[in-house]
Amino acid sequence: MHNQGTTGQSSGNGPDTVIAGRYRLLSQLGRGGMGVVWEALDTSLDRKVAVKGLLYPGAVTPVAQAQWVNRARREAQAIARIGHQNVVAVHDVIEDGNQVWIVMELLNSRSLADLLREQRQLSVPHAARIGLQVLRGLTAVHEAGVLHRDVKPHNILFRPDGRALLMDFGIATFEGAVQVTRSHEIIGTPQYLAPELLSRTVEHPHPATAASDLWALGVTLYEMVEGRRPFDGATSFEVLIAVRESPVPPMKYAGPLTALIEALLRKDPAARPDATEAERTLQAVTRDFAVLDTPAPPKPAGPVPHEPGPVTGHTGTPGRRRPWDRWKVPAAVLCTALLAGAAWFVWGQDGGDGMRAGDAPETGVVDDQGKAAGPPKFSDTHDVLRIGVKGDQPGLSVKSGETFKGFEVDMGRAVARILGFGDDQVEFVRVNSSNRSAYLRTDRVDLVLASYSISEEREKLEKVSFAGPYFEALKGLLVRKNRPYNDLSDLQNDSGAKVCTARESVYVPWIKKEGMAGQQVLLSGYEDCVKALLNPQSPVYAVATDDVIVAGLADKYADKTKALDSLGGDAEGYGVATDARKTDLHREVCEALEKITDTSGGASRWSEIYVEHLKPIMRQPTPGEPALTTC
CATH class of the missing domain: 3.30.200.20 (Phosphorylase Kinase; domain 1)
Structure with missing residues (x-):
């Protein structure tokens, strides 16, 4: 090191x-x-x-x-x-x-907290598998003489293959380490801290132990299966009192995990099971469910037993089947199903087909006559559609406060409506050129509309699929207004001028191809490039990007910048990107784009969005709707 x-x-x-x-x-x-x-x-x-x-x-x-x-x-x-x-x-x-x-x-993936925000609660087998992996990591931590002291969903991440792992040892202690904190300080997240750690005083320090970490694992298991934390309150003081004095709230959905969770949440650390005993229980639960880890069998006649869970505040479409509803059954029903060998209780982890861990496999939708009516729609299993957009491209997409606006933002809304999502069910997430594919692969977003240029090489390397194009752009240059540049050759002849572009953009090889490799400056995004361009002390005199982006920036900074005429060459088609594994979602997006660009009834929705956001800033005539070559 x-x-x-x-x-x-x-x-x-x-x-x-x-x-x-x-x-x-x-x-x-x-x-x-x-x-x-x-x-x-x-x-x-x-x-x-x-x-x-x-x-x-x-x-x-x-x-x-x-x-x-x-x-x-x-x-x-x-x-x-x-x-x-x-x-x-x-x-x-x-x-x-x-x-x-x-x-x-670098872990470009979601945390357990993210998963719980989306699904609210998890199935018993899913929770048991996650718990078993976290416990094994925690055991390795303890065997190394380390105490984590902050086990909670935010500190449990998932690799792309679904494996859970512990992170963030910011308040860890280990044998031989100098104690930094005073003995009466309370460090950590109160809802997950063991009662002995909330009773620390100078006279009775109650140091953290392995049992304290296992308490936090018990809280996390409870939260996964019940959809809420066992001990909470309006203030930190109320949480402290609940952790120290309140009994474990009864569980409805924990089933075979009930006894283990109750044991891990015993107030006396000496009475809690150790890691070996906890692992035996979790292994037994996952083994019991392993025989059910098979393709979905025919569903039994009549409705699957179901009872509303403790989740409140849901605002999704009435009647929509939420992902977690498939697993939300009372513990008594679950145990009965297990004893009876009920084959309907199946589960699966993400096997590369786009299905989320914890979702029940589905063979398709069946109509009233029992005939197959096609696969379920994306909106049937998701209450929110998360769309990745950029926040620094005037005309296309900008972020002001918490609000996004622009051509790509309204295109995203139009796609979402056709997919079955209301405006209040669409969440825009800011992405950049470097992280947008990772956000797709790790389910931080479902779609990306962020001037993402379509190319077969990108699809292969970044494991994305493009639907589109929904826009076609030419190359452009944004230059300082006080520089004597009228075309590309003027910039090429000024060897002291730096040309900035976004790292990993299509302009990195283009700048080299135009003989300006020594003039190239790479930054994380166009926003940083523009800041450099506007800085009088900076040698950056030009920003290379698409003509539509140049037009928006030249309009925003009209007093300091200007756009050079289009540099020609082939047009770059912007595509709606999806995770390559989610073929059904790609198909739905293509169908949505076909409707948005349809002109059979007059002006298309695409044209309306273009006129509103891009026509005022673009020099070229209004283009026609692009042909959907990747659909």
Whole structure:
């Protein structure tokens, strides 16, 4: 591991900052009490990594600052001691003065908290499998002499293959580590902290133990199967009292996990089962359900027993079958089904066909006469459609506060309506050129409309499928207004002028092809390129991007920039991108685009959206609806 850095900075790090001469920060992935996590490029190995830097909580004393640094170093040391498939891996640790950087594997995936937000609660077998994997990771942690101290859904991630793993050891402790926190401090998330940790005083410190981590696992198991946390309250004080004094709320859906969860949530840590006993129970549950892990058999006559769960505040379409409804059955019914060998209780994990883990396999929709009526629609199993868009492209898509607007945003809404989603069921998520394919593969978004140029190579490498094109763009250049540039050759002849474009865009090879490789500057997105263009001290005099993006930026910054005429060449078709495994969703999007571009009844919806958002800024005449070549 490295022990030296070269930045000499403890704050203010931004995109393209290079840590230790090796790790180039790309985009911020998250921020928490312990630090900021960045997606970064390891320039030595040419691979993406996650880099976590210490976040100082405002003005602090040198002593407090040293404690924060010590805590960050401790996190890195703790994780680096553990090598297990269910624990996040650390590649490097860099200490630079008062700054500690932790280089970890990049996990472009969702957390258990994300999954629970979507599905509210999970089936018993699904929860048991996740619990078993987390427990095995936790066992490896404990065997290394480390205590996690913050086991909760937010700190449980899933790899693309569905495997769960523990991360974020920001408040871990291990044998031999210097105790940073005062003995009476309460550290962690109260809803998941064991009662002994909420009773700490100077006289009775009650140090964390392996049993404390197993309590948190019990809370997490309860939340997975019941759809709510066992101990909660309007204030932290109410949570503290509930954890310390309230009995475990009765469970309706835990079935064969009930006894284990109740045992893990015993107030006395000495009375809780150890990891070995807990693993035996979880293994038994997953074995019992393994015989049911088969293709869906014919459904029994009559309705499947069902009872409304504890989830409240649902605003989806009335009557729509929600993903979690398939599994929400009372414990008594579940046990009866198991004893009777009821074959309808089946489950599956994501096997590469686009089905979410925990969803029951379906053979298709059947009409009143019992005839097959085609596969279920995407909206039949999803209450929200998440669409990835950019936020820095005037005309196409911009974000102001929490609101997105533009041509691609309204195209996304139009597609969503045809797919069966109301406007209140559409969630827009900001993406960029570097992360949009990862967001699709990890189900952070369902669709992407973000000036995503269609190409067979991209489909193959990024594992996406394109529906479209819904727009065709030509190459363009945005230049400073005070520079004597009238066409591309003027820029080529000015060797001191830098040309900026987004990393991984189609303009990276184009700039090289035009003989300007030495003038090229790559940043994480066009927003950063434009900032550089507008900075009088910057040598960036041009931004290379599509003519529609250039038109929008030239309109927004008309006093400082101008658009060069189209540079010619082949048009780039923008496609609606989906995960390549979700073939049914791709088909539905293609059908939606056909309706949006249909002119048989007069002006198409496509034309209406174009006139509203792009016609005011584009120089060229209004184009016709593009031919859907990838549908």
